[in-house]
Every structure is written in C-alpha cells, then in structure tokens.
Amino acid sequence: MLKYLSIRDFVIVESLELDFAAGFTALTGETGAGKSILIDALSLALGERGDAAMVRTGCERAEISAEFDIGKLPQVQAWLVEQGLEGDAGVCLMRRVLDANGRSRGFINGSTATQQQMRAVGEFLLDIHGQHAHQSLLRADAQREILDGHASLNRDASAVSMLFRDWQTLHNRRMQLEKNAATVLAERELLVFQRRELENLKFSVVEWDELQAEYARLSHAASLLETAQFGVEVLSEADTSCLAQLNALTARVRAGVEFDAGLKDTLTMLESAQNDLQEAVYALRHYQQDLDADPQQLREQEQRMAAIVEASRKYRVSPEALPQALQGIVARLDELGGDADIDELARQDKAAHELYLAAAKKLSAARKQAADKLSQEITLAMQTLAMQGGSFAVALLPLAEGNAHGLEAIEFQVAANPGAPLRGLAKVASGGELSRISLAIQVAASQAATVPTLIFDEVDSGIGGRVAEIVGGLLRQLGKHYQVMCVTHLPQVAAMADAQWQVSKAAADGVTLSHIKVLKPAERVEEIARMLGGVKITDTTLKHAAEMLGMSA
DSSP states (O other): OEEEEEEEEETTEEEEEEEOOSEEEEEEESTTSOHHHHHHHHHHHTTOOOOGGGBOTTOSEEEEEEEEEOTTOHHHHHHHHHHTOOOSTTEEEEEEEEETTSOEEEEETTEEEOHHHHHHHHHHHEEEESSSSOOGGGSHHHHHHHHHHHTTOHHHHHHHHHHHHHHHHHHHHHHHHHHTHHHHHHHHHHHHHHHHHHHHHTOOHHHHHHHHHHHHHHHTHHHHHHHHHHHHIIIIISTTOHHHHHHHHHHHHHHHHTTOGGGHHHHHHHHHHHHHHHHHHHHHHHHHHHOOOOHHHHHHHHHHHHHHHHHHHHTTSOGGGHHHHHHHHHHHHHHTTTTOOHHHHHHHHHHHHHHHHHHHHHHHHHHHHHHHHHHHHHHHHHHTTTOTTOEEEEEEEEEEEEETTEEEEEEEEEEOSTTOOOEEGGGOOOHHHHHHHHHHHHHHTTTTOOOOEEEEESTTTTOOHHHHHHHHHHHHHHTTTSEEEEEOOOHHHHHTOSEEEEEEEEEETTEEEEEEEEOOHHHHHHHHHHHHHTTSOOHHHHHHHHHHHHHHO
C-alpha cells in the first residue's frame, strides 16, 4: 500500500510530505482548494503524462516521490527483479521529475525507468476511480481477472492457458508442415542426400592432416631420392668425398698427437665428426631404401584429396569445417521433423485441441454461474447508489476459436438508468456513475482484487442524504480490505472515514499555495460542520457534526 508521498513545486503545492495509513481516508475542503492535486500527483508518479503547466509558476521543476509497501505483493517483487529495478526488500520507490521545459524523467527504486515501466508497475499498486485515467476496471483483462478471482477460478484459468499453448505449438507446427509440404519435402530430400554424401565421405580432420603430409612426401619422391643420392656421393662415394678427406686429415692429426699433445682435443672433434658423417651416410642410404615412390599410391591419394576439396567447395566451407557442415544438416533435419509423419502430428494436434476444449468448456460453465451471481450482487448494490432501476451484467462473449483465456471474452456491461440498454463499462459517460459502479464492483469483488490502494474521485457526484450515507458505509467496508481514499464534498461520506484530511489554499505575497492538514477529532467536527452548514457554523451544526462522527465510530 501507499506509505509516503512527497510533492515539490507541483501546480500550487510548494512542499508537501504525507504519511499514509491503512483504512478509509476522506479528503475534504472548499471547492477549488486543490483536492484533486493529490490524485494528479500520484498519477504522474505512476507514469501518466505530464506537461510543463504542472510545474509551479516560477520554478525549474516539479518532483513527486511515492513509497509503496510491496511486502504482500509477490507479483510486483518478481516484476521488479525481472526488470532489474529491485530495491530494498518490501519497498517500491516511485519518483518523477518534470522540468519547466516539459522534459520528464522517471525512476523506480533509484534507477532510471521508462514511462511504460512506471505505468506497468503502477497498475499493480494503485487504482484511481473517477474521471481520471488510472482505471484498471476498464481493461478487459482486469474484468476477466475479477470474475475468475471472485469465483476462485484462477487455477482453472491457468490450466486452460497452458493447454492452449500446448495445442497451439502442435497446431502451428502441423499447419507449417502442411502449408509448405512440397517445399519441406524437397528440402528434406536434399538434406538427406547431403547427409548421406558427407557420411560416406568419412572425413576426419586427423586423416586430412596425415593425408596432406603424406601427399607432399610422395609427390616430391623423385626430388627427395635425388637429394639423398647427392648426399651419399658428397659424403662418401666421390673421389674427393667429405669422409675421404676427413679420414686423411684425422690420420695426420693422430700421427701429430705423438709429438704434440696439444692436438689431442682437435683429434677428438675430428673423430666425432667422422662418426656423425658416417651416420648421416647410413641414414641417407636407409632413406633411399624406404622411400616409396609408388605411382598408384600417389594417384589414390590425389583422388582422395580431390574428393575432399570438391566437397568443401560444394558446401562452401574449408575441409576442416566439413564435420560442422554435417552437424548443421542433421540439426536442420531435426527441425523439419526428420521423417515425422504428418498424419501422426495431426493426431497429436487433434488430441491437444480436445484437451483444451474440455478444460475451456468446464471453465466457461463455472464462469457463467459466477457471472450471474456477481451481476446480481453489483446490480443490487447499484440500487443503493442513486442508480435505481440500473442493472449490471457480466457478459461472456463467445470467441469462435477460443484463446489462451478460454472460449469467451469477459465484458462488464451496465445500464445506469431503467430501460437503458446494457453497454460496456468503458462506454459509461458520467464520471460519477462510473465511480459509483466501480465502487459497487470493488465491494462485491473485494476478495478477488489484487491492487492494494483504491482512490475514488467524485463518487458522490449527484447524490446526497441517505445515498451518501450508503456510499460512505461502502467505502468504510472497503477500507477493511484495502487502503481507500476518497475525495468528497459530502459530510455523510467524510464522517464514515477512519481519518480525514483537509485540503485548503491560501494566498501569500501574491502567490496561491495549497496545503493538506491531517485533522484531529475536534478539527474533524469543525470540518464536518463546515460541510453541513456552509458559511455560518452554529452550535446546532457543530452538534450535528459531532453526532454524525459518533454514529460512524
């Protein structure tokens, strides 16, 4: 519920801070004192449009801040987490800044928020009933939720929604397959061919690397043999081979060691070089023997490489990416249902539809019974709210195919006067009638509504006397379940409130400012007396006011 509201430089309010409590609070004051400013400020804080005219004359900006207790509103907490706008546990802070140039900024729990986000969370927090825009009862989804909640059908409605989604998934898949049957069949045949072609290729990256290395060796076999033969000749077979000359040098150095020990290290190095060169000759001869220059093997490798390169070109990937191409083809076949039988899918579609219809028909029957009961309760309440002869109906409008919410749309219809035709609630012209009808609906469906704060404006328009007392009583009753605020000029309504605030305005230094005062019991008597007696307040009027407050206690 609403806990705190701060208003700065808004219309004719300079600075205002208000703490709110549960129950029914009446806002009273002289005509033109600015009772609706509070509603306008809250509307702005909850995402309604604002304009530069709302900024107090001479000020740079207006600022509205509202704090809501959302400890018992898990759906709001979940929404805030989903949007990344969560704040302190159990608290939702709404703030709106409106510059004198018309620029507007919104914040939720200190984070920048769009106007759409502020309106979305505002619909969970507060409803304003009257000639203002914040009226959830005019929304078709809210009307359906009230009916289902009143009849404890929320679980059944959720089950219908789930069955509808399951059916639609199968149905859409079937329709897509049937619509594109020829195209899908051709694509599937091509994919099956491509899958078979790539599987038969039996390509692997390891094989490809080995194949390239082996092909490079075989394709250069002649050159490699020539290199090996040249090495053997240079090292050992030529008349002036390296080994022959090294052997001669080694022999002379060995003879010299006998006369000079300083040549001993040189001899060691020359003998090591002899051994290394001899090993090189052995290795080259062994390489000549092992080198396979079989033309048939080379041709086979060339053919294998050509097949792989041709496949990579065909599928427009590198040879190394051919396994991924095969995986993509298999995945696409799975998307197309592989070899799924359309007839089997049609059977599943039909079965899912029958499950949905059975649950939806059961829900419709329960809704019909609940709609009749709720219609009677609200019609009865209307008779006590200066709408004698009026009637209310919860209409179930059939939907040809049904939807996620069932086989019908829910529409609240009203005839405010005897003989008048029933019309959709959204088409009711009179703001006062709409407010009173909304009040009747809220009272009748008080156990179902989820919005914790209700504000009524002009619910007493065109009524008085006994009807005013009834309206006050209904608001007081509603205040037991919700936080209720009502802007009123009727003492009978104000006297029923748990708390009363007086709105006034005064001029100082040529500037008119609006103020709100929380009235104490004695001050409430004076305010009720003013509402009863007008300009001159007598002792009799004060006594009458005290009696009214005493009777409502």
